[in-house]
Amino acid sequence: MNTRLRHDAIVRSLRRNGTLTVADLAQEVGASRRTVLRDISALRDEGFVIHSEPGRGGGLQLDPQSVQTTARLSVAEVFALLISVACMRAAGNLPFSGLADAGLAKIERALPSDKVRDLRRFLDCLYVGQLSPQVDISDMGVMEPALLPAFETAFLQRHHLGFQYRDAKGAVTSRIVEPQAMLILPPLWYLVGWDPVREDFRHFRMDRISRPKYLPNTSFRQRHVPFEDNIRPIRDLPR
Amino acid sequence: MNTRLRHDAIVRSLRRNGTLTVADLAQEVGASRRTVLRDISALRDEGFVIHSEPGRGGGLQLDPQSVQTTARLSVAEVFALLISVACMRAAGNLPFSGLADAGLAKIERALPSDKVRDLRRFLDCLYVGQLSPQVDISDMGVMEPALLPAFETAFLQRHHLGFQYRDAKGAVTSRIVEPQAMLILPPLWYLVGWDPVREDFRHFRMDRISRPKYLPNTSFRQRHVPFEDNIRPIRDLPR
DNA sequence: TCATTAGTGACAGAATTTGGCACTATTACA
DNA sequence: TGTAATAGTGCCAAATTCTGTCACTAATGA
Numbered sequence: 001m002n003t004r005l006r007h008d009a010i011v012r013s014l015r016r017n018g019t020l021t022v023a024d025l026a027q028e029v030g031a032s033r034r035t036v037l038r039d040i041s042a043l044r045d046e047g048f049v050i051h052s053e054p055g056r057g058g059g060l061q062l063d064p065q066s067v068q069t070t071a072r073l074s075v076a077e078v079f080a081l082l083i084s085v086a087c088m089r090a091a092g093n094l095p096f097s098g099l100a101d102a103g104l105a106k107i108e109r110a111l112p113s114d115k116v117r118d119l120r121r122f123l124d125c126l127y128v129g130q131l132s133p134q135v136d137i138s139d140m141g142v143m144e145p146a147l148l149p150a151f152e153t154a155f156l157q158r159h160h161l162g163f164q165y166r167d168a169k170g171a172v173t174s175r176i177v178e179p180q181a182m183l184i185l186p187p188l189w190y191l192v193g194w195d196p197v198r199e200d201f202r203h204f205r206m207d208r209i210s211r212p213k214y215l216p217n218t219s220f221r222q223r224h225v226p227f228e229d230n231i232r233p234i235r236d237l238p239r
Numbered sequence: 240m241n242t243r244l245r246h247d248a249i250v251r252s253l254r255r256n257g258t259l260t261v262a263d264l265a266q267e268v269g270a271s272r273r274t275v276l277r278d279i280s281a282l283r284d285e286g287f288v289i290h291s292e293p294g295r296g297g298g299l300q301l302d303p304q305s306v307q308t309t310a311r312l313s314v315a316e317v318f319a320l321l322i323s324v325a326c327m328r329a330a331g332n333l334p335f336s337g338l339a340d341a342g343l344a345k346i347e348r349a350l351p352s353d354k355v356r357d358l359r360r361f362l363d364c365l366y367v368g369q370l371s372p373q374v375d376i377s378d379m380g381v382m383e384p385a386l387l388p389a390f391e392t393a394f395l396q397r398h399h400l401g402f403q404y405r406d407a408k409g410a411v412t413s414r415i416v417e418p419q420a421m422l423i424l425p426p427l428w429y430l431v432g433w434d435p436v437r438e439d440f441r442h443f444r445m446d447r448i449s450r451p452k453y454l455p456n457t458s459f460r461q462r463h464v465p466f467e468d469n470i471r472p473i474r475d476l477p478r
Numbered sequence: 479t480c481a482t483t484a485g486t487g488a489c490a491g492a493a494t495t496t497g498g499c500a501c502t503a504t505t506a507c508a
Numbered sequence: 509t510g511t512a513a514t515a516g517t518g519c520c521a522a523a524t525t526c527t528g529t530c531a532c533t534a535a536t537g538a
Binding site for chain 2: 511512513514515516517
């Protein structure tokens with residue numbers, strides 16, 4: 001039996017049985033008493049809280065609050081979680097956000113630092129407002145999955161972003177803008193872009209954008225976007 | 240050097256240098272070419288996408304999108320993340336939720352199954368409505384951190400829940416209820432409880448509850464709560 | 479006082495990992 | 509076309525790590 005598998009088996013067994021002696025555990029996982037003790041020591045090093053009592057009637061007990069889990073997450077998945085929690089927090093008075101932050105901070109800490117820097121730069125351009133205007137939900141489209149990656153790339157690389165836009169009357173036009181920010185007024189998301197042809201800022205409802213595509217042959221110098229006071233970036237992240 | 244450490248070193252090195260040959264990597268991490276090749280194979284098994292080109296000028300290249308991170312999360316932290324994403328999804332048309340779900344599903348899969356069962360039972364009692372009534376945000380209090388754990392325990396163990404409640408006029412009363420559900424109408428959260436004294440359901444704004452405490456000496460048989468059609472449980476979770 | 483339990487240290491044997499080597503397949507370049 | 513450079517595989521012995529055994533200490537309850 002693999003060391004890792006044995007560690008898992010020990011944690012499971014402790015969770016199931018409450019209190020166990022080292023000898024019991026050794027029999028259960030099919031290893032020697034010495035090995036189990038070494039495993040317990042390793043688990044404690046990894047952050048599991050295991051109480052122990054020597055003497056008659058003693059044994060080991062796992063603190064259930066310390067039960068932990070691991071998972072390998074890709075950068076995109078971490079990013080999605082990050083946004084979810086940041087929005088939740090920015091959007092209102094929500095419980096758990098402290099705990100969720102703690103969890104995210106742990107995940108984030110494990111990411112390579114340049115990726116974190118990119119994530120933060122990207123989050124700098126996300127703004128959240130207090131409440132959405134009253135919206136007919138049935139009218140809402142679905143945001144294209146490709147939109148966010150395209151926006152992220154265009155924003156970070158300072159490239160122009162092209163797309164098809166369907167306005168409130170249903171008319172479709174082709175647009176090319178310099179992406180400046182994203183504005184979240186739940187449940188609506190807006191893309192804020194500088195339109196170099198019209199020489200003005202424009203807000204686009206993100207569920208009305210289709211076929212987004214960044215244009216790698218173009219580039220621009222980033223500007224600051226003037227936003228109202230009650231809109232704040234969701235920059236305010238764990239740690 | 241530990242196998243795990245070497246794997247991390249290889250990933251870091253590939254990220255930093257873009258393209259590297261196996262020989263370069265071997266020198267960098269201080270291991271033999273054969274060992275590095277074995278490590279690459281192991282990393283691929285773990286989900287890292289590593290492109291390779293044989294022949295002159297070839298080498299290895301790590302797909303940056305596949306960079307992964309691990310973290311150990313406690314059950315409470317996973318729970319908090321779970322709620323965040325579930326609420327986000329229930330509250331409206333949001334991007335990323337697919338990705339966030341995928342990340343959460345990975346985390347959840349690694350949890351002990353009895354904990355997952357508890358989480359799901361608890362989430363069954365959470366309901367989310369479409370939009371909040373217009374609320375004076377400045378009037379909103381802060382939810383007590385102890386409230387959720389107390390509610391969770393009371394709900395799962397079917398114990399009564401006692402607390403102090405401050406109504407809209409500011410009058411404070413002591414309440415004891417059988418917790419039935421939680422209702423989320425962002426940004427407000429409500430506790431739905433059966434009041435055995437008044438023999439009726441009562442809704443309590445959670446930011447007006449203080450000193451929550453479950454009463455382990457009491458118990459009750461759980462009832463179904465009649466809810467309107469436009470309120471749906473946020474049960475609809477990853478996987 | 480005694481049986482029972484956690485915990486430590488040392489050491490030999492078991493198991494796993496590592497390095498070296500010979501090999502194949504692929505590619506760029508002269 | 510030939511040659512050097514590269515990824516990748518299989519095999520085996522050496523190096524390293526892990527495991528079990530044993531002897532021990534300390535703490536606890538009966």
